[in-house]
Amino acid sequence: MADRQANPLIDHDTWAGRLFGGTDGIWYTACEIRDVIEPATGERLTQVGLARAADVARAAQAAAAAQPAWAALAPRERAAILRRAAAALERDLEPAARYIARETGGILAKAQLEVAEAATQLHIAASLPLQPHGLVLPSVAGRLSYARRVPHGVVGVISPFNFPLILAMRSVAPALATGNAVVLKPDPQTPVSGGFLIARAFEEAGLPPGVLQVLPGDAEAGAAVVEAPEVRMIAFTGSTAAGRKVGELAGRLLKKVSLELGGKNTLIVLDDADLDIAASNAAFGAFFHQGQICMATGRIVAHRKIAAELTRRLVDKANTLPVGDPASGTVALGPLINARQLQNVDAIVRASIEAGAVLEAGGTHERLFYQPTVLSNVQPGMRAFDEEIFGPVAAITPFDSDDEAIALANRTEYGLSCAVIGASVQRASAIGERLKCGLLHINGQTVADECVNPFGGRGDSGNGSSMGGPADFDEYTQWQWVTVKEAAERTPF
Known part of the structure; x- marks a missing residue:
């Protein structure tokens, strides 16, 4: 852990031509490499691996294999990992913000806000494992009846270019906190801000291997995330046109999908x-x-x-x-x-x-x-x-x-x-x-988000679901009803 903590999160040599995850939670060479272009200058900023459908399929399998042990980890240990990831972002706020400004074309103040808010999202998510996970329900004498929240298994996160770090982290953090593994596909225009920076923070924090997979890619990779049978929920942020395609595909496959789309x-x-x-x-x-x-x-x-x-x-x-x-x-x-x-x-x-x-x-x-x-x-x-x-x-x-x-x-x-x-x-x-x-x-304006609020739209802006704050437990888990009796009894049949 000490050696990892000494390394900066922004490290081009670490991700050059690579993807993150696999069964071992390592950086591995991709079959395809793409330049990342700085919008302000038109020059190459870095190089990354680009995922194909086959890469996504393998990543989803690796995530599914790692998820049960992650969900079984003591809640305090899961929370501690999230807090350590937040600490890594807070420590490297300035270099991370400078990089985000260059990769996204946003001003430095916006990039600094992104890093600070992403760390806040991690701190908020770290509280989720320590919250009550269910309810005791009324039932007949001699039977314990309760409902508990259980993870979906593997959550696929597809994130955009505009606020790549916080729009990826707002799903990655609560999904991990509630015991899911995550396959993250950031926009290939902002693969570091929306993907590899998150991978580096969790790598340093000691996240178990395989629990997080990060694969920048185009539409082919996005479709593969939705199609992977191991992925049971999709959290998508992007355009309404792309969101319709994601929603249609997820609907045919009977997967839960949260769509945060455009707006007028x-x-x-x-x-x-x-x-x-x-x-x-x-x-x-x-x-x-x-x-x-x-x-x-x-x-x-x-x-x-x-x-x-x-x-x-x-x-x-x-x-x-x-x-x-x-x-x-x-x-x-x-x-x-x-x-x-x-x-x-x-x-x-x-x-x-x-x-x-x-x-x-x-x-x-x-x-x-x-x-x-x-x-x-x-x-x-x-x-x-x-x-x-x-x-x-x-x-x-x-x-x-x-x-x-x-x-x-x-x-x-x-x-x-x-x-x-x-x-x-x-x-x-x-x-x-x-x-x-x-x-x-x-008496405000339309651009506002404070991490602790449920965030979501209606109509062409989304499918009515919300991310953030009190909405996260409902989004990234599902209810399971459990009954327990001392011994099985005869039925009328």
């Missing part, structure tokens, strides 16, 4: 709102991490009395927020993750302008750096109103009445996050009660 999230700004505060919230929700967040403020629905002034203040912010290489530590926005995403953002902006939206700021880019963009007069039917943009675009739609604001916010198949800002909490809350979303913030 609305911030409603009432006519009595403080406009400086409202503009600050709207800018953060729309522009933070270049808008590449499922909770990003995709619509700013503003009362017509204040819409023009709110737009002006948002334009001021968009024109002054610095954009550049996040590794420099001096910017507010970094690059989009890849050229395909940039082209999609630009196409939505252009199509909306052609349909009548007004370009107030931005709308330009250099390489993968898309300028913070403000569109006014965005109406239903325009792509900027209807579609998840996943880029730094503030789309402003005016309204005249509270009923109209509610109708505009609910005019979507998504249902993740909504927020209302106004001077009257009673009025804002009354509006909030009528919004169809899984996350609701009164």
Whole structure:
């Protein structure tokens, strides 16, 4: 253990061309190697192994073989391993954050938050093994009847590129804590932030071999995770389109699946709102991490009395927020993750302008750096109103009445996050009660998560399940009913 603790978590030589896990819990050479490209520079950041379907199948078998002993480990010992993994992240917070900033294109403050929140997720999960695991149920005299929570066995985790560490850890940590083994497939664009950094932390913490398998891969590997017969639950975070495929496949195989998908999230700004505060919230929700967040403020629905002034203040912010290489530590926005995403953002902006939206700021880019963009007069039917943009675009739609604001916010198949800002909490809350979303913030903005809260959406934003906080025990275990009698008795047959 001492030798492992002396090694930094960020170690390119450890994962170069490799995958993690197998039956021995080691780093092993992959058949395929892929470069990881730094979005800000276009240069190679590192090299990793890329998993194929056969690699996933072997990993799932190894995880299933290791899981019973892990589940049988004393709860305090499982909790201690999770705490040691958290300590490793806390110790290496700064180098890990610098690497995440480079791999994801996010600013350094966002990367530091990721590492700190991932450590918090581990600490929260470490409490799960020590919680009550069941209930004693009423029954007839002479029979003990109880319900207990038991692990699924092997949980498959498929995680995205935008917040790769915390969006993987939020499933990995509670799944392990409740006695499951885990097969983790991070996005191949962020394989270290969303995968190998987690493997390194648990390796140092002394996690038994085989319990965690980490295999970056493309769609083929993701499908293999879902299809592996040993994997009994899938925790997927990603786009709605990909989530539909995962859900359909898991449904055919009768597997539990938790889908956390996209969003077209609305911030409603009432006519009595403080406009400086409202503009600050709207800018953060729309522009933070270049808008590449499922909770990003995709619509700013503003009362017509204040819409023009709110737009002006948002334009001021968009024109002054610095954009550049996040590794420099001096910017507010970094690059989009890849050229395909940039082209999609630009196409939505252009199509909306052609349909009548007004370009107030931005709308330009250099390489993968898309300028913070403000569109006014965005109406239903325009792509900027209807579609998840996943880029730094503030789309402003005016309204005249509270009923109209509610109708505009609910005019979507998504249902993740909504927020209302106004001077009257009673009025804002009354509006909030009528919004169809899984996350609701009164006098806040749409981008928020505190680890201890259940997190999940409705409709095209997910299948109604939640991850985090009080939801974790239900997600990563299933109920088993047990009855015990001193001796078997005759039945009427």
